[in-house]
Amino acid sequence: MSDQLTSLVTIFTEFYYWITIPLMFLIHVGFCMYEVGASRWTNHMHTLMKNTMLIPLVTITFFFYGWWIYFAFPKFPFFGDLVASPTAEPWSQLMGPHLGGVPANSDFEAGDTILWSRLNGVFWAAFLLFSWTAASIVSGSVIERIRPSAFWLAAILIGSVAWVIDASWGWHYDGWMVEKLGYHDAYASGVIHAIAGGFALGLLVVLGPRIGKFRPDGTARNIPPQNPWLVTLGLFMIYVGFWGFYVACNIPIIDIDQADDRVFFSATNIYLGPTTLSAITVNFLMSLSGGLLAGYIVSRGDAFWTYSLGLAGIITASAGNDMYHPIQAMLVGAAGAVGAYWLHYWVERTFKIDDAVGAVAVHGYAGFLGLVISGFLLWGFPTSPIHAESLITPHGQFLGALVMFVVLGFIPAFILAKILDFFGLLRIPRNVELAGLDLKVMQERAEDAEELRKAIKEEEAGSAGSA
Amino acid sequence: MVLELINNNAGIENWVGDISEIGAIYPFVGYEGLMVLLGLIFWIGWHILQIKDEAREWRETIDAHAHKQTPKPGDDQL
Secondary structure, eight states: OOHHHHHHHHHHHHHHHHHHHHHHHHHHHHHHHHHHHOOOOGHHHHHHHHHTTTHHHHHHHHHIIHHHHHHHHTTTTTTTTTOOOOSOOOOOOOSBBSOOOOOTTTTOOOOHHHHHHHHHHHHHHHHHHHHHHHHHHHHHTTTTOHHHHHHHHHHIIIIIIIIHHHHHHHTTTTTTTHHHOOOOOOOOOIIIHHHHHHHHHHHHHHHHOOTSSSSSOOOOOOOOOOHHHHHHHHHHHHHHHHHHHHHEEEEEEEEOOOTOOOOOOEOTTSSOOOOOHHHHHHHHHHHHHHHHHHHHHHHHTTTHHHHHHHHHHHHHHHTTTTSOOOOHHHHHHHHHHHHHHHHHHHHOOOOOOOOTOHHIIIIHHHHHHHHHHHHHHTOOBSSTTTHHHHBOHHHHHHHHHIEEEEEEHHHHHHHHHHHHHHHTTTTTOOHHHOOOOTTTHHHHHHHHHHHHHHHHHHHHHHHHHHO | OOOHHHHHHOSSSSOOGEEEEGBBBTTTTTOHHHHHHHHHHHHHHHHHHHHHHHHHHHHHHHHHHHSOOHHHHTTOOO
């Protein structure tokens, strides 16, 4: 890069995405704290490891094929063929350290090589952190009874396949949902949250509730979080990470003027539509506030639900938070929080679904509602400058929400769970669930501690004798 | 022979000259397909080992539950 301004823009963009990655890492820290806090003490270690180990598994599978899916699938299989994606194939030289000097292969122009050698890794990592989030959302709902091996296969399915297909279809400037449905989901109400909620529900239907969750008459027992303060701290951490998530959904600086003889540099959303960090920052906080205020009222001040519904507030408003007025963002957030809370208990009562942390509600129902609401509030707005004729509509957003929640969320999870259940690989053995997943480790630790206590007593007795 | 092969596969030999001509710099440029294959084997192998180990763990947990006392909170603290 010999031109200083081009270099500055390129390296700024590289740095911009890099900053989002450790911020989004905090989402995962938060989810781990939240899940461990929600689980009973006999399951803490397995709960933690279940969520932790999705990190390497989704990471390597996203390297092998997830990144390629995003670029290859915008029109596939309904409206076109796979798109050649030479930057994203796992064997591409641009997936490794590369200084941009020589075109990586014959499909690639020299200018593209210069740009992608700098940006491919940070783009890949930013998308990967979305993948972790999608899988981690699912993790909390199935605690204390799913086999870790089964969960990790599910995590790979949503983190490196299902959500990436939905991103390619509906979160790509040239995706068929954007073009045909006018689908607009700027900060991922659907492409991360609705799909993850639907996916969790698909697993839960087959997995069944934790032992003891429902009384003989079918009413639900409350299984309180073991450590509510760890839960709330985890949710605070997720809020922090969500800032990085929002920023990573934007492109920081690009010429957006469609005319050939003019230029206008701006930040854009994922659809290359102009936006500003100021706008989304205010709307993030206002929708969080709407969710917290409504959540406090409907849950009567319960900390677990108030925090969760603050998150639901952001998730509900996220589809349109690039264009909403802040008051609209607040009210949309409040509506989503109330809807998610009500739906959680209605589904629990009606279908006996044990969603241990309310993930289906906070992410799935709130994300779904957010897409539908945005269809009305943004009715007639252009979804992307690339497809000027594609306008946001209620029916386009509703169909988009169904694709996310049902087609790419619920159905793949349900099928996977059925297959695993058929082979006896879905749920942990009943005796292990009754004993606690960590029983053996706890016994070993207790024996170690007892042995050490005896050794210390013997030392003390020996010292007293010699004195 | 292996050492010789490794020694001849440095991605770059020096930083002198036109840096804008430098492309991929990792070892074994040109063997990316093989590296992906090794990665896939590592990934699938991990799942096989983990699933086997998990089955053993459940058997041991059920056995421990039947024959040993369940610890109480604090039993592992000094």
